[in-house]
Amino acid sequence: MKYALMILFSSSWLYANACQHHCFAHHTQASHFIYRNDGDLEAILYQVMALQTLPSNPVDVIVIDPGHGGKDKGCSGTSSIEKNITLELSKKLKQTIEEQLPEIKVILTRDRDKFVSLKSRASIANDNQADIFISVHCNYLRNAEYFRGSETFVLGRDEGNINSEITAARENSSVSLEESYKENYGGFDPLSPESYILFSMIQNLHLDNSILLASFTEEELVKSTSVQSKGVKQGAFVVLKETNMPSILVETGYLSNEKDEALLTTKKGQNAVVQGLFKGIIAYKQFVE
Numbered sequence: 001m002k003y004a005l006m007i008l009f010s011s012s013w014l015y016a017n018a019c020q021h022h023c024f025a026h027h028t029q030a031s032h033f034i035y036r037n038d039g040d041l042e043a044i045l046y047q048v049m050a051l052q053t054l055p056s057n058p059v060d061v062i063v064i065d066p067g068h069g070g071k072d073k074g075c076s077g078t079s080s081i082e083k084n085i086t087l088e089l090s091k092k093l094k095q096t097i098e099e100q101l102p103e104i105k106v107i108l109t110r111d112r113d114k115f116v117s118l119k120s121r122a123s124i125a126n127d128n129q130a131d132i133f134i135s136v137h138c139n140y141l142r143n144a145e146y147f148r149g150s151e152t153f154v155l156g157r158d159e160g161n162i163n164s165e166i167t168a169a170r171e172n173s174s175v176s177l178e179e180s181y182k183e184n185y186g187g188f189d190p191l192s193p194e195s196y197i198l199f200s201m202i203q204n205l206h207l208d209n210s211i212l213l214a215s216f217t218e219e220e221l222v223k224s225t226s227v228q229s230k231g232v233k234q235g236a237f238v239v240l241k242e243t244n245m246p247s248i249l250v251e252t253g254y255l256s257n258e259k260d261e262a263l264l265t266t267k268k269g270q271n272a273v274v275q276g277l278f279k280g281i282i283a284y285k286q287f288v289e
């Protein structure tokens with residue numbers, strides 16, 4: 001009952017923020033169990049399991065995942081490389097949480113420039129029984145230099161949203177740098193659309209809390225950076241598929257945009273982004289506790 005109420009609350013909360021989240025809220029309404037009544041077996045199982053589970057653990061352990069690293073550089077701006085920015089932002093976020101909320105344990109999936117497989121990143125979160133997982137990234141869109149702003153993804157399939165698919169494919173492509181990735185990811189091929197169809201039931205159970213965390217994060221990022229949000233979206237991100245707690249992937253800004261690149265590479269700009277991420281966590285923590 002409590003869970004159902006919370007879902008109603010979060011759904012209406014998303015609608016209340018419809019200017020930013022309209023597309024996502026619409027998609028959520030269409031695919032979410034509380035609205036699904038099509039007799040589909042998976043939907044029914046989903047309903048039953050979701051109603052029996054209340055994934056609202058207090059936030060005691062946070063795993064922050066600096067995207068890319070080592071041979072996986074991520075995307076590049078005119079003078080910056082994603083893997084370096086994600087590491088700087090993640091380290092600053094860890095430090096901020098530890099200073100402000102010393103009771104919380106914060107773990108980074110990497111603390112230096114090294115390659116870590118997507119599966120290992122998720123395993124670090126699962127093995128440490130993290131209460132939330134935040135994967136930090138930078139966006140890039142070819143021939144669209146005017147695109148800017150953050151966007152935060154939860155796991156899901158946003159069919160027809162080409163930009164979400166491009167982003168997910170780009171972020172997932174590091175899988176192909178891993179040895180024997182096809183065995184490690186159950187035949188997953190980042191270049192094959194069929195590989196994106198199946199998602200774990202476990203992550204579905206955390207969908208609402210992931211949406212909450214994503215929404216708070218975007219809201220606070222806008223406040224602290226004064227850059228308009230591109231919203232909360234669903235995407236087929238491998239790293240989110242493998243975790244079993246509320247999980248988000250934050251695209252902090254576009255390295256293909258001059259202003260976003262300046263924001264993400266200056267001390268002042270990075271501090272603003274980190275404050276946004278931190279306040280998003282605080283808002284989520286206060287809500288679920």
Ligand SMILES: [Zn+2]
Nearest residue numbers: 067074137138
């Ligand atoms: Zn990335």
